[in-house]
Amino acid sequence: MKIGKSTVPRTAICTSDEHTIVVRGQDLCQDLIGHTSFADYFFLLLTGRRPDAACSAVLNATLVAIAEHGLVPSVQASRMTYAAAPDAMQGAVAAGILGCGSVILGASETAGRLFADVAARVDAGEALDDVATDVIRTLKSTRSAIPGYGHPLHKSSDPRVARLIAVATEAGADLRFVEIAQAIERVIPGIVGKELRLNVSAAIPAVLLGVGFPVASLHGVPILARTAGLIAHLAEEAETPSGFALSYQATRELQYEGELPDGFGAAK
Numbered sequence: 447m448k449i450g451k452s453t454v455p456r457t458a459i460c461t462s463d464e465h466t467i468v469v470r471g472q473d474l475c476q477d478l479i480g481h482t483s484f485a486d487y488f489f490l491l492l493t494g495r496r497p498d499a500a501c502s503a504v505l506n507a508t509l510v511a512i513a514e515h516g517l518v519p520s521v522q523a524s525r526m527t528y529a530a531a532p533d534a535m536q537g538a539v540a541a542g543i544l545g546c547g548s549v550i551l552g553a554s555e556t557a558g559r560l561f562a563d564v565a566a567r568v569d570a571g572e573a574l575d576d577v578a579t580d581v582i583r584t585l586k587s588t589r590s591a592i593p594g595y596g597h598p599l600h601k602s603s604d605p606r607v608a609r610l611i612a613v614a615t616e617a618g619a620d621l622r623f624v625e626i627a628q629a630i631e632r633v634i635p636g637i638v639g640k641e642l643r644l645n646v647s648a649a650i651p652a653v654l655l656g657v658g659f660p661v662a663s664l665h666g667v668p669i670l671a672r673t674a675g676l677i678a679h680l681a682e683e684a685e686t687p688s689g690f691a692l693s694y695q696a697t698r699e700l701q702y703e704g705e706l707p708d709g710f711g712a713a714k
């Protein structure tokens with residue numbers, strides 16, 4: 447069975463011969479190693495072009511902003527996996543990354559697509575605040591979450607938001623999508639009945655879209671960043687184990703609510 451039209455595998459990312467490794471048209475050893483940062487290299491790999499100064503500053507800032515988030519479920523899964531199989535760090539990293547879904551880290555892509563849709567409607571002639579109002583009313587009517595707004599801890603403001611916007615502003619980035627994100631924030635209270643402030647998952651696409659980062663790859667930014675954080679947690683786990691402690695704590699708090707056979711728990 448053939449899926450898609452192509453019958454020949456193709457790539458524009460990398461090739462090599464006996465003497466040279468080519469990545470996106472660049473000589474890896476002569477043009478890239480020692481001449482570019484990892485974040486800039488990531489952008490080159492992804493898009494086939496080198497980032498300008500604004501893009502480089504913004505991308506690096508977003509990766510730093512989201513790399514570490516404490517003992518969230520994905521980190522706990524990673525540390526407990528490592529505790530059970532310390533010979534396979536890759537499995538422990540994978541366990542943490544597999545937990546990066548719609549609740550943890552996935553909101554950046556969803557928010558980015560929302561901002562892109564709003565931008566398209568504004569380009570078609572609609573007023574920004576009218577579009578923002580319509581978007582939030584639609585989400586409310588379908589009882590859908592507003593991606594990238596509200597935070598369980600940073601209720602008045604997520605401190606990372608202001609810093610990312612400041613970096614983008616100082617770098618001379620296009621702030622169009624920041625303005626869209628802020629317009630949505632403004633209309634939320636009048637429709638939802640409470641304030642939901644921008645969080646980092648909305649700030650990331652707001653600044654990245656302004657420097658030409660592709661919408662379809664937004665989810666990759668927090669995944670790439672969080673990989674670094676997971677490796678740090680696993681290095682700490684190797685020296686100061688917490689994986690089994692996390693498991694024991696969960697067991698101590700566990701409340702069984704199912705049925706029990708007669709005599710269960712009786713002295714024997």
